[in-house]
Amino acid sequence: MVKIECISLIGGIDKSGNPENITSLDIRKGEIIGIVGPTGSGKSQLIADIEQLSQKDSSTRRQILVNGKVPSPALRNDPRQKMVAQLSQNMNFLADMEVRDFLRLHARCRGKDQISTDEIIQKANQLTGEPIKPNDNLTILSGGQTRALMVADVAVISESPIVLIDEIENAGIKKHEALELLSGHNKLIMIVTHDPVMALSAKKRIIMKNGGMSTLLEATPEENIVSEQLTGIDATILQLRELLRNGKHIRETDLHNLPQSLLCKEENASLTL
Protein backbone atom coordinates (compact mmCIF):
# COMPACT_ATOMS: atom_id res chain seq x y z
CA MET A 1 0.00 0.00 0.00
CA VAL A 2 1.32 3.42 -1.00
CA LYS A 3 1.69 5.92 1.84
CA ILE A 4 0.28 9.32 0.94
CA GLU A 5 2.36 12.33 1.81
CA CYS A 6 1.08 14.78 -0.72
CA ILE A 7 -1.01 15.12 -3.85
CA SER A 8 -0.38 17.72 -6.54
CA LEU A 9 -3.09 19.28 -8.65
CA ILE A 10 -1.59 20.40 -11.97
CA GLY A 11 -3.89 23.00 -13.46
CA GLY A 12 -5.62 22.44 -16.80
CA ILE A 13 -8.18 24.62 -18.52
CA ASP A 14 -11.39 26.34 -17.47
CA LYS A 15 -14.71 26.12 -19.30
CA SER A 16 -13.60 28.73 -21.85
CA GLY A 17 -10.45 26.76 -22.62
CA ASN A 18 -8.11 29.23 -20.92
CA PRO A 19 -5.38 27.97 -18.57
CA GLU A 20 -6.46 27.81 -14.93
CA ASN A 21 -5.19 30.58 -12.69
CA ILE A 22 -3.71 28.07 -10.29
CA THR A 23 -1.15 26.17 -12.32
CA SER A 24 -0.03 23.85 -9.56
CA LEU A 25 -1.10 23.16 -6.00
CA ASP A 26 0.34 20.72 -3.47
CA ILE A 27 -1.86 19.42 -0.67
CA ARG A 28 -0.27 17.50 2.20
CA LYS A 29 -1.70 14.96 4.55
CA GLY A 30 -3.31 16.49 7.62
CA GLU A 31 -4.59 19.46 5.62
CA ILE A 32 -8.25 20.38 5.30
CA ILE A 33 -9.05 22.37 2.16
CA GLY A 34 -12.38 24.01 1.40
CA ILE A 35 -13.66 24.34 -2.16
CA VAL A 36 -16.09 27.19 -2.76
CA GLY A 37 -17.59 28.97 -5.73
CA PRO A 38 -20.92 29.68 -7.45
CA THR A 39 -23.14 26.78 -8.55
CA GLY A 40 -21.84 25.28 -11.75
CA SER A 41 -18.31 26.65 -11.23
CA GLY A 42 -16.69 23.21 -11.31
CA LYS A 43 -16.35 22.27 -7.62
CA SER A 44 -17.71 18.75 -8.05
CA GLN A 45 -15.65 18.31 -11.20
CA LEU A 46 -12.50 19.21 -9.25
CA ILE A 47 -13.05 16.46 -6.70
CA ALA A 48 -14.09 14.05 -9.45
CA ASP A 49 -10.69 14.71 -11.03
CA ILE A 50 -9.00 13.86 -7.74
CA GLU A 51 -11.11 10.74 -7.16
CA GLN A 52 -10.27 9.44 -10.64
CA LEU A 53 -6.66 10.64 -10.37
CA SER A 54 -7.17 12.30 -13.76
CA GLN A 55 -4.23 12.33 -16.15
CA LYS A 56 -5.16 15.24 -18.43
CA ASP A 57 -7.97 13.01 -19.73
CA SER A 58 -11.03 14.79 -18.36
CA SER A 59 -12.71 17.91 -19.73
CA THR A 60 -10.53 20.03 -17.42
CA ARG A 61 -7.20 18.53 -18.64
CA ARG A 62 -5.99 18.49 -15.03
CA GLN A 63 -3.33 16.09 -13.86
CA ILE A 64 -3.15 14.65 -10.38
CA LEU A 65 0.16 13.40 -9.00
CA VAL A 66 0.55 11.25 -5.90
CA ASN A 67 3.73 11.92 -3.90
CA GLY A 68 4.98 13.83 -6.95
CA LYS A 69 4.56 10.86 -9.30
CA VAL A 70 2.04 9.66 -11.90
CA PRO A 71 -0.11 7.04 -10.13
CA SER A 72 -0.36 3.51 -11.53
CA PRO A 73 -3.64 2.37 -13.19
CA ALA A 74 -4.23 -0.05 -10.28
CA LEU A 75 -4.11 2.86 -7.86
CA ARG A 76 -6.74 4.58 -10.00
CA ASN A 77 -9.10 1.64 -10.39
CA ASP A 78 -8.69 -1.22 -7.95
CA PRO A 79 -10.96 -0.61 -4.95
CA ARG A 80 -8.61 -2.66 -2.78
CA GLN A 81 -5.78 -0.26 -3.48
CA LYS A 82 -7.75 2.96 -3.65
CA MET A 83 -6.58 5.78 -1.45
CA VAL A 84 -9.56 8.02 -2.00
CA ALA A 85 -12.92 7.99 -0.27
CA GLN A 86 -15.53 10.18 -1.91
CA LEU A 87 -18.87 11.37 -0.66
CA SER A 88 -20.36 12.60 -3.91
CA GLN A 89 -23.20 15.02 -4.41
CA ASN A 90 -25.51 12.13 -5.37
CA MET A 91 -28.59 12.06 -3.21
CA ASN A 92 -29.92 8.60 -3.94
CA PHE A 93 -28.87 5.02 -4.39
CA LEU A 94 -29.92 3.25 -7.57
CA ALA A 95 -28.98 -0.27 -6.45
CA ASP A 96 -32.05 -2.38 -5.77
CA MET A 97 -30.95 -4.35 -2.69
CA GLU A 98 -31.19 -4.42 1.08
CA VAL A 99 -29.04 -2.10 3.16
CA ARG A 100 -27.27 -4.99 4.90
CA ASP A 101 -26.46 -6.82 1.64
CA PHE A 102 -25.24 -3.63 0.06
CA LEU A 103 -22.85 -2.87 2.91
CA ARG A 104 -21.57 -6.44 2.99
CA LEU A 105 -20.91 -6.39 -0.76
CA HIS A 106 -19.13 -3.07 -0.58
CA ALA A 107 -17.00 -4.23 2.35
CA ARG A 108 -15.96 -7.24 0.29
CA CYS A 109 -14.98 -4.99 -2.65
CA ARG A 110 -12.69 -3.03 -0.38
CA GLY A 111 -11.25 -6.21 1.11
CA LYS A 112 -12.78 -5.54 4.54
CA ASP A 113 -15.04 -8.54 5.07
CA GLN A 114 -14.66 -8.46 8.84
CA ILE A 115 -16.45 -5.10 9.19
CA SER A 116 -19.78 -5.25 11.05
CA THR A 117 -22.65 -3.92 8.97
CA ASP A 118 -24.73 -3.26 12.08
CA GLU A 119 -22.07 -0.88 13.34
CA ILE A 120 -22.25 1.11 10.09
CA ILE A 121 -26.03 1.29 10.21
CA GLN A 122 -25.84 2.41 13.82
CA LYS A 123 -23.37 5.16 12.86
CA ALA A 124 -25.69 6.27 10.06
CA ASN A 125 -28.62 6.37 12.44
CA GLN A 126 -26.78 8.83 14.65
CA LEU A 127 -26.86 11.31 11.75
CA THR A 128 -30.48 10.98 10.72
CA GLY A 129 -33.91 11.20 12.30
CA GLU A 130 -35.92 8.07 11.72
CA PRO A 131 -33.65 5.02 11.88
CA ILE A 132 -32.53 2.93 8.91
CA LYS A 133 -33.19 -0.80 9.33
CA PRO A 134 -30.79 -3.46 8.03
CA ASN A 135 -33.43 -5.05 5.83
CA ASP A 136 -34.75 -1.80 4.33
CA ASN A 137 -34.38 -1.65 0.58
CA LEU A 138 -31.86 1.03 -0.43
CA THR A 139 -34.24 2.64 -2.87
CA ILE A 140 -36.96 3.31 -0.28
CA LEU A 141 -34.67 5.31 2.03
CA SER A 142 -35.43 9.01 2.29
CA GLY A 143 -32.96 11.62 1.05
CA GLY A 144 -31.59 12.22 4.53
CA GLN A 145 -31.39 8.52 5.41
CA THR A 146 -29.60 7.85 2.14
CA ARG A 147 -27.16 10.65 2.78
CA ALA A 148 -26.50 9.40 6.33
CA LEU A 149 -25.87 5.88 5.08
CA MET A 150 -23.53 7.19 2.37
CA VAL A 151 -21.55 9.07 5.01
CA ALA A 152 -21.25 6.05 7.30
CA ASP A 153 -20.32 3.81 4.36
CA VAL A 154 -17.61 6.21 3.19
CA ALA A 155 -16.31 6.69 6.73
CA VAL A 156 -16.04 3.02 7.65
CA ILE A 157 -15.81 0.87 4.53
CA SER A 158 -14.05 3.32 2.19
CA GLU A 159 -11.85 4.56 5.03
CA SER A 160 -8.88 6.07 3.12
CA PRO A 161 -6.08 8.61 3.58
CA ILE A 162 -7.74 11.05 1.15
CA VAL A 163 -11.33 12.08 1.85
CA LEU A 164 -13.41 14.11 -0.63
CA ILE A 165 -16.70 15.52 0.59
CA ASP A 166 -19.31 17.18 -1.62
CA GLU A 167 -21.91 19.32 0.14
CA ILE A 168 -22.26 17.44 3.38
CA GLU A 169 -24.73 20.09 4.55
CA ASN A 170 -27.30 18.73 2.09
CA ALA A 171 -30.36 16.69 3.02
CA GLY A 172 -30.66 17.92 6.58
CA ILE A 173 -28.37 15.40 8.28
CA LYS A 174 -26.24 16.38 11.28
CA LYS A 175 -23.36 17.93 9.36
CA HIS A 176 -20.88 18.40 12.22
CA GLU A 177 -21.26 14.83 13.41
CA ALA A 178 -21.03 13.63 9.81
CA LEU A 179 -17.86 15.62 9.20
CA GLU A 180 -16.33 14.29 12.38
CA LEU A 181 -17.13 10.73 11.37
CA LEU A 182 -15.47 11.27 7.99
CA SER A 183 -12.34 13.11 9.04
CA GLY A 184 -9.98 10.85 10.93
CA HIS A 185 -6.54 11.77 12.18
CA ASN A 186 -3.90 13.03 9.73
CA LYS A 187 -6.00 12.67 6.62
CA LEU A 188 -6.03 14.86 3.57
CA ILE A 189 -9.52 16.29 3.39
CA MET A 190 -11.25 18.40 0.76
CA ILE A 191 -14.70 19.80 1.40
CA VAL A 192 -16.95 21.28 -1.29
CA THR A 193 -19.42 23.55 0.42
CA HIS A 194 -21.85 26.45 0.15
CA ASP A 195 -22.02 26.69 3.94
CA PRO A 196 -20.00 29.54 5.54
CA VAL A 197 -19.50 27.54 8.74
CA MET A 198 -17.97 24.66 6.81
CA ALA A 199 -15.97 26.92 4.48
CA LEU A 200 -14.43 28.89 7.35
CA SER A 201 -13.56 25.74 9.30
CA ALA A 202 -10.88 24.98 6.68
CA LYS A 203 -7.50 26.71 6.95
CA LYS A 204 -7.28 27.17 3.19
CA ARG A 205 -9.88 27.34 0.49
CA ILE A 206 -9.83 27.09 -3.27
CA ILE A 207 -12.11 29.53 -5.09
CA MET A 208 -13.61 28.08 -8.26
CA LYS A 209 -14.72 30.18 -11.20
CA ASN A 210 -15.92 29.22 -14.67
CA GLY A 211 -14.67 25.65 -14.27
CA GLY A 212 -11.15 26.67 -13.17
CA MET A 213 -9.25 26.94 -9.88
CA SER A 214 -9.06 30.70 -9.61
CA THR A 215 -7.47 31.54 -6.24
CA LEU A 216 -6.20 29.89 -3.08
CA LEU A 217 -7.11 31.83 0.05
CA GLU A 218 -5.74 31.25 3.53
CA ALA A 219 -8.07 31.93 6.41
CA THR A 220 -7.12 35.22 8.09
CA PRO A 221 -6.88 35.58 11.90
CA GLU A 222 -10.03 37.67 11.72
CA GLU A 223 -11.84 34.92 9.86
CA ASN A 224 -10.84 32.51 12.59
CA ILE A 225 -12.63 34.72 15.11
CA VAL A 226 -15.65 35.02 12.83
CA SER A 227 -15.58 31.28 12.37
CA GLU A 228 -15.87 30.73 16.10
CA GLN A 229 -18.79 33.14 16.41
CA LEU A 230 -20.44 31.59 13.39
CA THR A 231 -20.22 28.18 15.01
CA GLY A 232 -22.27 29.57 17.89
CA ILE A 233 -24.90 30.97 15.54
CA ASP A 234 -24.96 27.70 13.64
CA ALA A 235 -25.50 25.75 16.86
CA THR A 236 -28.50 27.95 17.59
CA ILE A 237 -29.94 27.43 14.15
CA LEU A 238 -29.49 23.67 14.44
CA GLN A 239 -31.20 23.77 17.83
CA LEU A 240 -34.12 25.67 16.33
CA ARG A 241 -34.24 23.11 13.56
CA GLU A 242 -34.60 20.29 16.09
CA LEU A 243 -37.33 22.17 17.96
CA LEU A 244 -39.29 22.74 14.76
CA ARG A 245 -38.81 19.15 13.66
CA ASN A 246 -40.22 17.97 16.95
CA GLY A 247 -43.35 20.08 16.63
CA LYS A 248 -42.42 22.77 19.14
CA HIS A 249 -43.12 26.51 18.99
CA ILE A 250 -40.08 28.77 18.93
CA ARG A 251 -39.70 31.40 21.64
CA GLU A 252 -37.54 34.47 21.60
CA THR A 253 -35.41 33.07 24.39
CA ASP A 254 -34.49 30.17 22.11
CA LEU A 255 -32.23 32.66 20.33
CA HIS A 256 -30.16 33.30 23.47
CA ASN A 257 -27.10 31.63 22.00
CA LEU A 258 -26.76 34.30 19.34
CA PRO A 259 -24.03 36.88 19.89
CA GLN A 260 -25.70 40.24 20.59
CA SER A 261 -23.83 41.97 17.77
CA LEU A 262 -25.68 39.88 15.22
CA LEU A 263 -29.16 40.66 16.47
CA CYS A 264 -30.85 43.78 15.14
CA LYS A 265 -31.42 46.24 17.91
CA GLU A 266 -34.75 47.34 16.38
CA GLU A 267 -38.08 46.65 18.08
CA ASN A 268 -38.58 43.17 16.63
CA ALA A 269 -35.27 41.39 16.69
CA SER A 270 -34.76 39.49 13.46
CA LEU A 271 -31.89 37.33 12.40
CA THR A 272 -29.69 38.82 9.70
CA LEU A 273 -26.81 36.72 8.48
Add this chain to the structure above:
Amino acid sequence: MSNQQNINSLPLIIIAGTPGAGKTSILVHTIRILKSANRRPALVKIDCLATDDDIRFAKLGLPVLVGLSRDMCPDHYSIYNLDEMKEFAQKNHADSLIMETAGLCHRCAPYTENCLGVCVIDSTSGPNNPGKAGPFLSCADIVVVTKGDMISQAEREIFRERILEANPRCYIVDVNGLNGQGAAELAQKFQSFKAGSSGEDKLRHNAPFAVCTLCIGEQRVDKKFHRGLLRNMNGCEQYVGE
Protein backbone atom coordinates in the same frame (compact mmCIF):
# COMPACT_ATOMS: atom_id res chain seq x y z
CA MET B 1 -0.29 -11.37 -51.13
CA SER B 2 -3.91 -12.42 -51.47
CA ASN B 3 -6.68 -9.98 -50.69
CA GLN B 4 -8.05 -12.26 -47.99
CA GLN B 5 -4.78 -12.12 -46.05
CA ASN B 6 -4.80 -8.38 -46.38
CA ILE B 7 -8.26 -8.19 -44.93
CA ASN B 8 -7.39 -10.36 -41.96
CA SER B 9 -4.47 -8.19 -40.96
CA LEU B 10 -6.77 -5.19 -40.53
CA PRO B 11 -7.28 -4.65 -36.78
CA LEU B 12 -10.95 -5.15 -35.94
CA ILE B 13 -12.49 -3.65 -32.82
CA ILE B 14 -16.04 -4.70 -31.96
CA ILE B 15 -18.07 -2.64 -29.52
CA ALA B 16 -21.17 -4.28 -28.06
CA GLY B 17 -23.63 -3.18 -25.41
CA THR B 18 -27.31 -2.69 -24.72
CA PRO B 19 -29.13 0.27 -26.34
CA GLY B 20 -28.28 3.55 -24.66
CA ALA B 21 -25.33 2.14 -22.71
CA GLY B 22 -23.15 4.93 -24.10
CA LYS B 23 -21.30 3.14 -26.91
CA THR B 24 -21.39 6.01 -29.37
CA SER B 25 -20.65 8.61 -26.69
CA ILE B 26 -17.47 6.90 -25.51
CA LEU B 27 -16.42 6.07 -29.07
CA VAL B 28 -16.66 9.68 -30.19
CA HIS B 29 -14.27 10.74 -27.41
CA THR B 30 -11.93 7.82 -27.99
CA ILE B 31 -11.80 8.26 -31.76
CA ARG B 32 -11.00 11.96 -31.40
CA ILE B 33 -7.93 10.94 -29.42
CA LEU B 34 -7.02 8.33 -32.04
CA LYS B 35 -7.33 10.94 -34.77
CA SER B 36 -5.01 13.31 -32.95
CA ALA B 37 -2.50 10.44 -32.90
CA ASN B 38 -2.84 10.28 -36.72
CA ARG B 39 -4.89 7.09 -36.74
CA ARG B 40 -7.61 6.62 -39.32
CA PRO B 41 -10.21 4.00 -38.38
CA ALA B 42 -13.31 3.22 -40.45
CA LEU B 43 -16.54 3.18 -38.46
CA VAL B 44 -19.48 0.83 -38.88
CA LYS B 45 -22.75 0.89 -36.99
CA ILE B 46 -24.97 -2.19 -37.03
CA ASP B 47 -28.47 -1.70 -35.68
CA CYS B 48 -31.88 -3.32 -36.06
CA LEU B 49 -34.37 -0.77 -37.31
CA ALA B 50 -32.86 2.70 -37.35
CA THR B 51 -29.90 4.65 -36.06
CA ASP B 52 -28.62 8.21 -35.88
CA ASP B 53 -25.16 7.13 -34.90
CA ASP B 54 -23.83 7.56 -38.45
CA ILE B 55 -24.58 11.29 -38.19
CA ARG B 56 -22.62 11.50 -34.93
CA PHE B 57 -19.75 9.48 -36.39
CA ALA B 58 -19.72 11.45 -39.64
CA LYS B 59 -18.79 14.59 -37.69
CA LEU B 60 -15.45 12.93 -36.98
CA GLY B 61 -14.58 13.13 -40.67
CA LEU B 62 -13.91 9.40 -41.06
CA PRO B 63 -15.46 6.78 -43.37
CA VAL B 64 -18.79 5.59 -41.91
CA LEU B 65 -21.01 2.69 -42.95
CA VAL B 66 -24.42 1.65 -41.55
CA GLY B 67 -26.03 -1.79 -41.68
CA LEU B 68 -29.57 -2.52 -40.54
CA SER B 69 -30.39 -6.12 -39.67
CA ARG B 70 -34.18 -5.53 -39.49
CA ASP B 71 -35.87 -8.72 -38.28
CA MET B 72 -32.63 -10.64 -37.82
CA CYS B 73 -30.35 -10.80 -34.84
CA PRO B 74 -27.94 -7.87 -35.32
CA ASP B 75 -25.07 -9.97 -34.02
CA HIS B 76 -25.63 -12.68 -36.63
CA TYR B 77 -25.99 -10.04 -39.31
CA SER B 78 -22.77 -8.34 -38.33
CA ILE B 79 -20.84 -11.62 -38.37
CA TYR B 80 -21.48 -12.74 -41.92
CA ASN B 81 -21.08 -9.21 -43.21
CA LEU B 82 -17.64 -8.72 -41.66
CA ASP B 83 -15.71 -9.19 -44.88
CA GLU B 84 -17.79 -6.58 -46.61
CA MET B 85 -17.11 -4.12 -43.82
CA LYS B 86 -13.40 -4.81 -43.96
CA GLU B 87 -13.40 -4.24 -47.71
CA PHE B 88 -15.15 -0.94 -47.10
CA ALA B 89 -12.44 0.02 -44.62
CA GLN B 90 -9.67 -0.89 -47.03
CA LYS B 91 -11.24 0.92 -49.94
CA ASN B 92 -11.32 4.03 -47.75
CA HIS B 93 -7.67 3.66 -46.70
CA ALA B 94 -8.53 3.08 -43.06
CA ASP B 95 -5.95 1.55 -40.74
CA SER B 96 -8.51 -0.27 -38.59
CA LEU B 97 -12.19 -1.07 -38.39
CA ILE B 98 -14.33 -0.11 -35.40
CA MET B 99 -17.80 -1.63 -35.35
CA GLU B 100 -20.60 -0.68 -32.96
CA THR B 101 -23.39 -3.25 -32.70
CA ALA B 102 -26.75 -2.85 -31.05
CA GLY B 103 -26.29 -6.14 -29.20
CA LEU B 104 -29.98 -6.62 -28.53
CA CYS B 105 -29.83 -10.38 -28.27
CA HIS B 106 -28.42 -11.38 -24.89
CA ARG B 107 -27.59 -14.89 -26.06
CA CYS B 108 -25.13 -13.89 -28.76
CA ALA B 109 -21.78 -12.21 -28.63
CA PRO B 110 -20.46 -10.60 -31.78
CA TYR B 111 -16.74 -10.95 -30.98
CA THR B 112 -14.43 -12.98 -33.17
CA GLU B 113 -11.22 -14.56 -31.93
CA ASN B 114 -9.04 -12.09 -33.80
CA CYS B 115 -10.89 -8.95 -32.79
CA LEU B 116 -10.59 -6.72 -29.75
CA GLY B 117 -13.93 -7.34 -28.03
CA VAL B 118 -15.21 -4.33 -26.10
CA CYS B 119 -18.37 -4.46 -24.00
CA VAL B 120 -19.94 -1.16 -22.92
CA ILE B 121 -22.12 -1.37 -19.83
CA ASP B 122 -24.14 1.31 -18.06
CA SER B 123 -23.38 1.40 -14.33
CA THR B 124 -26.81 2.83 -13.51
CA SER B 125 -28.36 -0.45 -14.68
CA GLY B 126 -27.78 -1.81 -11.17
CA PRO B 127 -25.37 -4.28 -9.60
CA ASN B 128 -27.37 -7.33 -10.66
CA ASN B 129 -27.04 -6.45 -14.34
CA PRO B 130 -23.50 -7.77 -15.02
CA GLY B 131 -24.60 -11.24 -13.89
CA LYS B 132 -27.45 -11.18 -16.39
CA ALA B 133 -25.64 -9.60 -19.30
CA GLY B 134 -24.60 -12.84 -21.02
CA PRO B 135 -21.76 -13.63 -23.42
CA PHE B 136 -21.24 -10.14 -24.78
CA LEU B 137 -19.91 -9.30 -21.31
CA SER B 138 -18.36 -12.62 -20.34
CA CYS B 139 -16.26 -13.00 -23.52
CA ALA B 140 -15.15 -9.38 -23.86
CA ASP B 141 -11.49 -8.37 -23.62
CA ILE B 142 -12.28 -4.90 -22.34
CA VAL B 143 -15.32 -3.79 -20.37
CA VAL B 144 -16.09 -0.07 -20.47
CA VAL B 145 -18.24 1.19 -17.61
CA THR B 146 -20.25 4.35 -18.33
CA LYS B 147 -22.37 6.81 -16.31
CA GLY B 148 -20.29 6.45 -13.15
CA ASP B 149 -21.00 10.16 -12.60
CA MET B 150 -24.58 9.28 -11.68
CA ILE B 151 -23.93 6.83 -8.83
CA SER B 152 -22.06 6.76 -5.54
CA GLN B 153 -18.48 5.58 -5.20
CA ALA B 154 -19.71 2.51 -3.30
CA GLU B 155 -22.09 1.51 -6.09
CA ARG B 156 -19.31 1.98 -8.65
CA GLU B 157 -17.06 -0.33 -6.70
CA ILE B 158 -19.73 -2.99 -6.30
CA PHE B 159 -20.55 -2.78 -10.00
CA ARG B 160 -16.91 -3.34 -10.85
CA GLU B 161 -16.74 -6.39 -8.59
CA ARG B 162 -19.82 -7.84 -10.26
CA ILE B 163 -18.25 -7.41 -13.70
CA LEU B 164 -15.16 -9.29 -12.55
CA GLU B 165 -17.36 -12.10 -11.26
CA ALA B 166 -18.94 -12.41 -14.72
CA ASN B 167 -15.65 -12.02 -16.58
CA PRO B 168 -12.57 -12.44 -14.38
CA ARG B 169 -10.01 -11.83 -17.10
CA CYS B 170 -11.38 -8.62 -18.59
CA TYR B 171 -9.72 -5.23 -18.35
CA ILE B 172 -12.11 -2.62 -16.96
CA VAL B 173 -12.01 1.03 -18.02
CA ASP B 174 -14.30 3.70 -16.57
CA VAL B 175 -15.26 6.20 -19.24
CA ASN B 176 -17.60 9.14 -18.86
CA GLY B 177 -19.54 9.42 -22.11
CA LEU B 178 -20.41 13.06 -21.45
CA ASN B 179 -16.99 14.58 -20.83
CA GLY B 180 -14.72 11.81 -22.09
CA GLN B 181 -12.93 11.19 -18.81
CA GLY B 182 -11.12 7.85 -19.13
CA ALA B 183 -11.25 7.80 -22.95
CA ALA B 184 -7.48 8.29 -23.17
CA GLU B 185 -6.90 4.93 -21.50
CA LEU B 186 -9.31 3.25 -23.90
CA ALA B 187 -7.64 4.94 -26.90
CA GLN B 188 -4.33 3.58 -25.64
CA LYS B 189 -5.78 0.06 -25.66
CA PHE B 190 -7.16 0.54 -29.19
CA GLN B 191 -3.81 1.81 -30.44
CA SER B 192 -1.76 -1.02 -29.04
CA PHE B 193 -4.13 -3.68 -30.39
CA LYS B 194 -2.76 -5.76 -33.26
CA ALA B 195 -4.93 -8.07 -35.35
CA GLY B 196 -4.79 -11.71 -34.29
CA SER B 197 -2.77 -14.09 -36.43
CA SER B 198 -5.05 -17.04 -37.04
CA GLY B 199 -5.71 -17.22 -40.80
CA GLU B 200 -9.40 -18.02 -40.51
CA ASP B 201 -11.26 -15.93 -37.95
CA LYS B 202 -13.83 -17.67 -35.76
CA LEU B 203 -16.60 -16.62 -33.41
CA ARG B 204 -15.68 -16.69 -29.72
CA HIS B 205 -19.08 -17.78 -28.55
CA ASN B 206 -21.37 -20.10 -30.49
CA ALA B 207 -24.66 -18.59 -31.60
CA PRO B 208 -27.71 -20.07 -29.85
CA PHE B 209 -29.81 -22.77 -31.45
CA ALA B 210 -32.33 -21.43 -33.89
CA VAL B 211 -34.19 -24.54 -34.70
CA CYS B 212 -37.86 -24.18 -33.79
CA THR B 213 -40.82 -23.22 -35.94
CA LEU B 214 -40.80 -19.68 -34.49
CA CYS B 215 -37.36 -19.18 -36.00
CA ILE B 216 -38.85 -19.69 -39.45
CA GLY B 217 -41.83 -17.42 -39.08
CA GLU B 218 -44.63 -19.27 -37.27
CA GLN B 219 -46.71 -16.66 -35.42
CA ARG B 220 -49.39 -18.76 -33.72
CA VAL B 221 -48.77 -19.21 -30.00
CA ASP B 222 -50.24 -22.59 -29.11
CA LYS B 223 -47.68 -25.29 -28.46
CA LYS B 224 -49.33 -27.67 -30.92
CA PHE B 225 -48.13 -25.52 -33.80
CA HIS B 226 -44.50 -25.86 -32.84
CA ARG B 227 -41.91 -28.35 -34.04
CA GLY B 228 -38.19 -28.60 -33.53
CA LEU B 229 -36.06 -28.44 -30.42
CA LEU B 230 -38.27 -27.00 -27.66
CA ARG B 231 -37.32 -26.35 -24.05
CA ASN B 232 -40.01 -26.75 -21.36
CA MET B 233 -40.37 -24.51 -18.32
CA ASN B 234 -38.80 -27.26 -16.21
CA GLY B 235 -35.63 -26.99 -18.29
CA CYS B 236 -36.03 -30.28 -20.17
CA GLU B 237 -35.55 -30.25 -23.91
CA GLN B 238 -37.57 -32.30 -26.33
CA TYR B 239 -37.56 -32.78 -30.03
CA VAL B 240 -40.99 -32.51 -31.63
CA GLY B 241 -41.39 -33.65 -35.22
CA GLU B 242 -40.22 -36.33 -37.62
